[in-house]
Amino acid sequence: MKQSVNILISGGGTGGHIYPAIAIANELKKRNVNAKFLFVGAKDRMEMEKVPQAGYEIKGLWITGLQRKLTLKNMAFPFKLISSLWNARKIIRKFKPDVVIGTGGFASGPTLKMAQSKGVPTLVQEQNSYPGITNKLLGKKVNTICVAYDGLERFFPKDKIVKTGNPVRQDLIEISDNRVEAQDYFKISKDKKTLLILGGSLGARAINQLIEKNIEWLVKQEVQVLWQSGKLYYQEYKKYRNLEGVEVLEFINRMDYAYAAADVIISRAGASSISELCIVGKPVIFIPSPNVSEDHQTKNALAVVEKNAAILLKQSELDGFVSVFEGLLHDDYKQQELSENIKKLALPKATEHIANEVEKLINS
Numbered sequence: 054m055k056q057s058v059n060i061l062i063s064g065g066g067t068g069g070h071i072y073p074a075i076a077i078a079n080e081l082k083k084r085n086v087n088a089k090f091l092f093v094g095a096k097d098r099m100e101m102e103k104v105p106q107a108g109y110e111i112k113g114l115w116i117t118g119l120q121r122k123l124t125l126k127n128m129a130f131p132f133k134l135i136s137s138l139w140n141a142r143k144i145i146r147k148f149k150p151d152v153v154i155g156t157g158g159f160a161s162g163p164t165l166k167m168a169q170s171k172g173v174p175t176l177v178q179e180q181n182s183y184p185g186i187t188n189k190l191l192g193k194k195v196n197t198i199c200v201a202y203d204g205l206e207r208f209f210p211k212d213k214i215v216k217t218g219n220p221v222r223q224d225l226i227e228i229s230d231n232r233v234e235a236q237d238y239f240k241i242s243k244d245k246k247t248l249l250i251l252g253g254s255l256g257a258r259a260i261n262q263l264i265e266k267n268i269e270w271l272v273k274q275e276v277q278v279l280w281q282s283g284k285l286y287y288q289e290y291k292k293y294r295n296l297e298g299v300e301v302l303e304f305i306n307r308m309d310y311a312y313a314a315a316d317v318i319i320s321r322a323g324a325s326s327i328s329e330l331c332i333v334g335k336p337v338i339f340i341p342s343p344n345v346s347e348d349h350q351t352k353n354a355l356a357v358v359e360k361n362a363a364i365l366l367k368q369s370e371l372d373g374f375v376s377v378f379e380g381l382l383h384d385d386y387k388q389q390e391l392s393e394n395i396k397k398l399a400l401p402k403a404t405e406h407i408a409n410e411v412e413k414l415i416n417s
Contacts, residue, residue, distance in 0.1 A: 256283015
């Protein structure tokens with residue numbers, strides 16, 4: 054990479070867009086300590102807090118997404134878009150980036166669009182098996198599209214696609230060595246199966262209600278439960294910590310330990326979560342959120358389930374949970390099969406491969 058290089062990164066709205074952006078920046082910074090970084094996000098979104106916490110400067114655009122139904126907010130969208138394009142143009146003119154990276158989210162559209170109009174090399178990192186509208190529109194003119202799933206030539210020019218995977222935390226790669234340490238950390242038995250429930254940092258109402266409905270049955274099955282209820286629901290569900298073998302957590306700080314202790318995992322199907330779970334290699338029951346754009350979580354889960362690497366339980370079919378979970382719990386062969394198959398999908402060096410593609414654009 055050139056000694057003096059300016060790297061502009063835009064991504065946000067959710068952790069699934071922000072953390073890959075930060076991971077890519079960290080890898081590029083490690084390779085070139087003289088590189089200058091600037092992030093562009095959407096005002097009032099979580100990236101405006103998370104990016105500075107990671108040590109990077111960020112500029113905010115006045116931009117939101119279009120609502121699915123007719124609302125007053127949609128009437129303001131054209132004005133927000135014009136404002137964002139104008140401000141993105143000013144940011145690019147002043148910062149003079151050598152490359153612009155988009156990881157998805159509202160702000161990445163105007164930012165990469167203006168970079169393309171100025172002839173600046175651009176790269177999109179698409180986390181999902183079904184791209185959002187912003188990346189689909191940008192994909193026609195970006196130089197490189199880094200993806201995590203097969204089959205995305207349906208949406209993007211084939212010659213621009215590079216399968217890299219999604220950036221993941223490196224502390225997850227050798228979790229099996231930490232199992233006993235993890236069991237001690239959570240103060241759980243080494244003689245019982247452990248179910249890990251993940252609904253995201255805020256929590257998933259449907260998953261929490263499912264576990265509440267079946268928590269006594271799970272305890273009777275001699276299953277101990279690590280239950281991440283999420284920030285929005287912790288106060289409602291923390292009372293179940295009184296049950297033997299049940300730990301309710303608002304947030305899990307040591308995810309490496311949580312994965313190491315788990316025998317079976319219930320999870321949403323966000324792209325970053327799936328990438329982590331492929332590396333972790335434990336049997337997974339995906340319960341995708343149906344309340345996301347293009348139902349992309351279901352599509353993400355199906356890309357894994359179709360390879361016999363996980364189980365899909367739709368939110369509309371949760372009445373069948375006991376049957377599905379009991380079948381998996383008592384079938385060691387099935388657990389082993391799912392574990393081996395999901396590990397085959399892991400791409401643990403995704404961040405390095407994406408950084409390689411960025412460097413190619415800079416050096417070209």
